[in-house]
Amino acid sequence: MGRWEPDTRGRLERAAIELYLEQGFDQTTVAQITRHAGLTTRTFFRHFLDKRDVLFVGMDELTERVAKAIAAAPAAWPAVKAAASGMNIAAAALQLRRDEAQNRRKLINTTPELRERELMAFASVAKTVAGALSERGTEERVARVTAEAALAAFRVAFEYWGEHPDRELPQLVDETLDELKRVLGSDA
Amino acid sequence: MGRWEPDTRGRLERAAIELYLEQGFDQTTVAQITRHAGLTTRTFFRHFLDKRDVLFVGMDELTERVAKAIAAAPAAWPAVKAAASGMNIAAAALQLRRDEAQNRRKLINTTPELRERELMAFASVAKTVAGALSERGTEERVARVTAEAALAAFRVAFEYWGEHPDRELPQLVDETLDELKRVLGSDA
Numbered sequence A, B: 001m002g003r004w005e006p007d008t009r010g011r012l013e014r015a016a017i018e019l020y021l022e023q024g025f026d027q028t029t030v031a032q033i034t035r036h037a038g039l040t041t042r043t044f045f046r047h048f049l050d051k052r053d054v055l056f057v058g059m060d061e062l063t064e065r066v067a068k069a070i071a072a073a074p075a076a077w078p079a080v081k082a083a084a085s086g087m088n089i090a091a092a093a094l095q096l097r098r099d100e101a102q103n104r105r106k107l108i109n110t111t112p113e114l115r116e117r118e119l120m121a122f123a124s125v126a127k128t129v130a131g132a133l134s135e136r137g138t139e140e141r142v143a144r145v146t147a148e149a150a151l152a153a154f155r156v157a158f159e160y161w162g163e164h165p166d167r168e169l170p171q172l173v174d175e176t177l178d179e180l181k182r183v184l185g186s187d188a
Helices: A006-024 A031-038 A041-049 A057-072 A080-097 A097-109 A112-135 A141-163 A169-185 B005-023 B030-037 B039-045 B057-072 B081-095 B098-109 B114-133 B141-163 B169-185
Strands: none
Touching: A006 A041, A006 A057, A031 A041, A031 A057, A031 A112, A057 A080, A057 A112, A080 A097, A080 A112, A080 A141, A080 A169, A080 B169, A097 A112, A097 A141, A112 A141, A112 B098, A112 B114, A141 B141, A141 B169, A169 B081, A169 B141, A169 B169, B005 B039, B005 B098, B005 B114, B030 B039, B057 B081, B057 B114, B081 B098, B081 B114, B081 B141, B081 B169, B098 B114, B098 B141, B114 B141
């Protein structure tokens, strides 16, 4: 990819989110997005499969970074700590682009078609995280449930962040994981 | 509903699952299902919205029973114990219809369209469980993360059951929740 590509993609993403919020996802065409971004349709399709994909390409990339962080976690760390470090990578990345992340969230929550796609994406993130934990030597079923629980904490923190946009997402993820630990510990 | 309705529905469900497994979900029509069950198309649409719905109506009903079980749990029980009791209701119900549940699972796992629908259904179960916990007085964010974690344990146990059909699902759900507690406790 050339030097300006990341910005090109960012421009398309921002234009898409703006238009989706303004006039609705269904009512927006790729041609409108590219016009709004001052770019060509051809450029759009060099970056995205379709107008739904615009909102999820970043998530795929973030998932890869999460998996790498888990793989790079010290071998002595327990599975949940390794998983949490992955969630923190994702949270920090979203915090850096707070407004965009919040707008994207708002949009997905109000568009069933996007919500379905997001649930599929989260299921795939859980699978990737479980795979990364297995690679570190965690037994498979334990890896799966740890990944699912870490993702659950992340999603709950993410929803909460939507309602409390002035809080910091990484902090909320930590808090939610701590709450989960406390709650599960209270049934001993 | 008349006296024979539950059996009518069961016949349609079993006929649908058989045909979906035999010839694929996409290739199966409602007319084929009703012919296979020896019933009319009209009867089919008295019970289900469409051919996808056949596989999920039971899940909606089970969700209601889960919510009721949580509401009926002793007030002194911690949230996770109340949530677990709900999961056990669902696990016991599926165990009673093991072959059907296993076939349904196989089918959903191999049909992306059904997988999407299932993820939406699980999201809605999590919401219902969180709501039931809130009603008992659990703080909202705690209720959400507890519900998500209980569902995560359930789903992992359910997947595992698919690979080990001779195990008992309620037992697997308990084991998975215990593993989750252990894993989350190991990061203290």
